[in-house]
Amino acid sequence: MTWEIRRIPLFPLMKVSFVVYLFLSLIVMLIYGLFIGSIAGMLSGLLAEEMNIQPLTRTALLIGGLFGSVLLSMFYTILTLIGGLIYNAVASLMGGLEIELEPSGEADESASLATPQIQPQIGAQPIEPAQPSARMQPAVEQQTAPTQQDQAGPDASTKSAENKRFMPGQDDPSSQSEEWGWGSGKEKDD
Numbered sequence: 015m016t017w018e019i020r021r022i023p024l025f026p027l028m029k030v031s032f033v034v035y036l037f038l039s040l041i042v043m044l045i046y047g048l049f050i051g052s053i054a055g056m057l058s059g060l061l062a063e064e065m066n067i068q069p070l071t072r073t074a075l076l077i078g079g080l081f082g083s084v085l086l087s088m089f090y091t092i093l094t095l096i097g098g099l100i101y102n103a104v105a106s107l108m109g110g111l112e113i114e115l116e117p118s119g120e121a122d123e124s125a126s127l128a129t130p131q132i133q134p135q136i137g138a139q140p141i142e143p144a145q146p147s148a149r150m151q152p153a154v155e156q157q158t159a160p161t162q163q164d165q166a167g168p169d170a171s172t173k174s175a176e177n178k179r180f181m182p183g184q185d186d187p188s189s190q191s192e193e194w195g196w197g198s199g200k201e202k203d204d
Contacts, residue, residue, distance in 0.1 A: 020110035022098045031094040035087035042086075043079035050075055 054071035105111070 015115050017113045017115060018110045019113065020105050021102050024095060024098050024102075027098045028091055028095055032087055032091045035090040035094075036083060039083040039086040039090075040079075043083050047075040047079050 051072065
């Protein structure tokens with residue numbers, strides 16, 4: 015399986031490179047600080063006791079090492095971003111870097127791309143899928159045979175139930191609204 019890297023996103027590149035370079039520069043500054051600290055200890059032994067420079071060098075090395083680590087990581091991050099910009103420009107013109115990947119271990123290529131299957135446990139009862147309720151089912155049209163009123167044409171005073179839409183198992187909504195007194199427009203006489 016061959017993949018092509020056509021573009022490198024710059025913001026994730028900046029975040030990752032800053033953290034990596036900060037970590038590496040802290041390690042380098044720690045080694046450098048130990049080396050300079052040992053040199054400062056030898057110099058203070060050679061100089062008179064009045065000129066003990068070792069405490070001063072420890073503080074300067076600590077502050078300088080932290081400051082230098084941050085500056086170096088920022089500098090190398092900027093260089094990495096410039097490299098990412100150059101790669102994106104060249105890859106858009108000439109194509110990206112092609113990488114050939116092979117599945118490792120016993121798994122073959124088709125198994126790595128397939129969705130995993132869940133194996134049932136021994137003695138487990140199968141779960142039946144939930145049946146949708148009547149409210150969740152789509153509205154269906156009630157089809158009836160044409161009556162004499164339907165054949166009479168559009169001048170008929172009453173409409174058939176042919177074009178009325180309501181849920182299965184539900185009564186005709188117009189009859190309910192009349193029962194409740196809010197849909198017919200007629201006043202009920204008591």
